[in-house]
Amino acid sequence: MSTIEQVALLAKVSVATVSRVVNNSAKVSDDTKQRVLNAIEKLNYQPNAFGTFLRKINSNMVLILIHSVDNPFFSQIVQGIEKVAHEHDYNILIGNTYGDLEREQRYIKMLKNHLLDGIVLISNTLDKSSLSQLHSSYPIVQVVEYIPDSNTSYFSIDFYKASLELMEAIIARKHKKIAFIHTGSSCIISATEKFRAYQDALTKHGLPIITNTIEEHLFGYASARYLTRKVLSEHPDVTGFFTTSDLLAVGVIEELRNKGFNVNQDVFVTGFDNTIFSSISKPSFMTVDLDSFKLGMNAMQHLIDRIKNPEEKEAVASLQEYTLITNK
Amino acid sequence: MSTIEQVALLAKVSVATVSRVVNNSAKVSDDTKQRVLNAIEKLNYQPNAFGTFLRKINSNMVLILIHSVDNPFFSQIVQGIEKVAHEHDYNILIGNTYGDLEREQRYIKMLKNHLLDGIVLISNTLDKSSLSQLHSSYPIVQVVEYIPDSNTSYFSIDFYKASLELMEAIIARKHKKIAFIHTGSSCIISATEKFRAYQDALTKHGLPIITNTIEEHLFGYASARYLTRKVLSEHPDVTGFFTTSDLLAVGVIEELRNKGFNVNQDVFVTGFDNTIFSSISKPSFMTVDLDSFKLGMNAMQHLIDRIKNPEEKEAVASLQEYTLITNK
């Protein structure tokens, strides 16, 4: 690794001049500039970012913390974030946490060590007080998933309201026995709100709650099929399925068709997030579109505001519009 | 932001002692240690990584460059990489390039600026000579997609051989007219090798090549459906479909079923990569499983070797086993 000093030596100039050439930060006469450029070329010199950042204070790097890269739902959010980031000259990095606190802490340490200017949490594992504390000292923002009353800004939708609407849609189709199908963490806000709406809608209409279907499973598709079999064996008269994600809906539908049900006729299934899975599913099902691109943009914009204006600590809570749709 | 000096001042010790406490690097008497810890606590001190790294030379950060987070195929590779990285105490970051050279260059700049210890390229946009040059100065490795003869290590499978086997499977089922369905970049190695195998297999068996179906489209599923319609209108007697990815296969199948074909009976479709799409597809189709977890592990291991042993420049080319499977 060559340093600015070696370049200066070879070009017979001072390090200051080399720096000026590299950053185009001040006028340098044409022939000294050429000498410097030649030296840079010859030594294959590349400035060491740590030296630079040590002076500059900030790195212009922002990290997105997601559960795992394989959730198709994150793609649009990430693109929204990247759009705004790009416009403001921030570099975006992504880290997988797999819901593992230790991994998450490793990334958060990069923030605390001033290696990152900020973090966008798409799903986080920290508890309320750790999060709140982090927010009080560093620029962070939550998107989609968030911890309520954690004193930390978030951009999401009203999962409760959207779920109520889905439930009303199912009930309007005269289904009396409706099951709740969910896999994965049940303590994230989207899951708790969905379940709350599920219960409230049924209670309001005097319908039974079929709660024994909440389980923790890793592979969404397979466990959705398993849960469907389980529900049907315990409650053969169930005809409505409220699932918490599109992939689950696909699994439920497949299992129902296997059993000879005519989906959308005898039985009705809803998904969530409007991912590729709801586009390719035959038959189609009702799902919720979040405009996650916009969520990502807004969150990133907010994060940048915080980075540029660190004294402003007040948490912002924004719940954006969504739409119920059925693809094709 | 508080510095080591402020901590030293408050604790009435030297910065050296603070450093020793922070890094547990040498014996410090219990009560000075306590004083230092108190000061750290009070000032909410976190060491600045730039100062540290400036001394340490390397950052223990490795970047994975992928096309986009929404390709389900990358998930296993990333997990393989992360497993090995974790074991060797490297931090993994991910960057989306979207096939955009400028974005890719921004990330590569981080490598050149010594911010990163190495890069894993899952898909890259650089041309052969740039890549080769990069490899000669920095630790990089290619996984799955690679540029042949670029003097850069890669870990992948023999796409040509796998595709030949798929073609033989189609032909063995008595299909005489077989179309090639592909969207996205056609200059990546996986695409060229698949197409070469497609042609060679047909030639070998004296069957016609139906080439006019290669087009560039963004959304795999929709364009697969479009291409299928196009093929069928131009060549109504086509009964075999060799597609370059599982999502394309799903699109082709949907279109075929729409047209009243009995898939796996009248017509036969193959996919590639054994992603979630091949698991959920009904009917099922034949696809290729790459053991991408292992590919990721091997690539990362190689990268670490290079990071630790930078003089070793010889490129390693490894083509790993794969399996043809039909889910369920």
Place this chain on the structure above:
DNA sequence: TTGTAGGCGTTATCAA
């Protein structure tokens, strides 16, 4: 056990 001081590679200020 603790402190002093030099250096990691860069940028920015001040003179020349």
Place this chain on the structure above:
DNA sequence: TTGATAACGCCTACAA
């Protein structure tokens, strides 16, 4: 237009 030089925050001989 150019050059010395003092930071930036940290670590580590070396000394005490």
